[in-house]
Amino acid sequence: MSARNDFHVHSNESDGQLSPEMLIDAAIGNGVSVIAICDHDTTAGVRRFVQYGRSRNIKAMSGIELSAKWRGGNCHLLGIAVNDGHEPLESVLRKTRESRDRRNSLILEKLAALGINISPEQLQSEAGGEVVARPHIATALLKGGHVNSIQEAFAKYLSHDALAYVDRFRLEPADAVKLLRDAGAFVALAHPRQMSLGNSELFDALITLKKAGLQGVEVYSPDTSDEQIHAYGEMASALGLPPTGGSDFHAPGRGGREIGFYRAGVPIPEIRIPGLV
Ligand SMILES: [Zn+2]
Numbered sequence: 001m002s003a004r005n006d007f008h009v010h011s012n013e014s015d016g017q018l019s020p021e022m023l024i025d026a027a028i029g030n031g032v033s034v035i036a037i038c039d040h041d042t043t044a045g046v047r048r049f050v051q052y053g054r055s056r057n058i059k060a061m062s063g064i065e066l067s068a069k070w071r072g073g074n075c076h077l078l079g080i081a082v083n084d085g086h087e088p089l090e091s092v093l094r095k096t097r098e099s100r101d102r103r104n105s106l107i108l109e110k111l112a113a114l115g116i117n118i119s120p121e122q123l124q125s126e127a128g129g130e131v132v133a134r135p136h137i138a139t140a141l142l143k144g145g146h147v148n149s150i151q152e153a154f155a156k157y158l159s160h161d162a163l164a165y166v167d168r169f170r171l172e173p174a175d176a177v178k179l180l181r182d183a184g185a186f187v188a189l190a191h192p193r194q195m196s197l198g199n200s201e202l203f204d205a206l207i208t209l210k211k212a213g214l215q216g217v218e219v220y221s222p223d224t225s226d227e228q229i230h231a232y233g234e235m236a237s238a239l240g241l242p243p244t245g246g247s248d249f250h251a252p253g254r255g256g257r258e259i260g261f262y263r264a265g266v267p268i269p270e271i272r273i274p275g276l277v
């Protein structure tokens with residue numbers, strides 16, 4: 001069996017369920033020998049992850065997942081092997097987290113104005129220790145009988161331009177790439193599918209991001225069809241950007257994702273990132 005790798009997992013320092021140490025143990029259990037933690041907007045779990053990985057003889061790398069401004073989809077950037085404690089990055093991360101927390105209370109205020117009362121305490125309990133975010137508000141709306149599904153909660157209240165939508169602080173994609181490069185990271189575009197672009201627009205976006213310093217494309221990612229993987233692989237190769245892969249693992253059983261696999265039973269191919277592995 002070849003060595004498995006995974007360049008995109010989340011811990012309970014962002015919206016994952018497992019601690020950094022538990023992630024390492026689970027990775028080893030799945031035969032993974034190279035792994036990067038990429039929590040949303042925080043490097044809080046990085047040090048423990050790297051240290052514990054060293055003690056367990058697995059190549060455990062630092063990382064971060066930054067959300068950049070993007071209409072109609074998600075533009076998430078992975079900063080693999082980012083320098084822990086890079087002050088310009090940490091200051092943007094603090095600003096991002098503060099803005100996200102403020103956003104939750106602003107959403108609750110908008111909902112209250114619509115006659116829907118959800119308390120901050122209720123949200124905390126929905127989150128069960130995770131970072132409170134819109135999915136928890138959606139769950140509270142569902143439980144309160146205000147909507148019939150999570151999808152409806154987003155469509156009616158929480159999505160862009162919906163009744164209780166509140167924007168939050170995000171960098172422009174090119175600025176996010178530059179910031180991560182300055183922090184010493186290998187920067188890859190996460191789950192390109194979520195940009196919600198056709199192939200030719202995606203290719204244009206990759207050209208623009210490459211000019212800003214993008215170095216890789218997460219070609220192997222969950223919920224991505226074989227056709228998409230093929231197309232992303234061709235684009236990455238045409239631009240000289242190495243393909244990367246990640247499970248985007250959050251919790252056992254969630255989304256059928258397992259560390260080291262981009263699809264049930266299909267391991268992420270062995271990946272070479274110049275200068276890293
Ligand atoms: Zn993401």
Ligand SMILES: [Zn+2]
Pocket residue numbers: 008010038065248
């Ligand atoms: Zn992710």
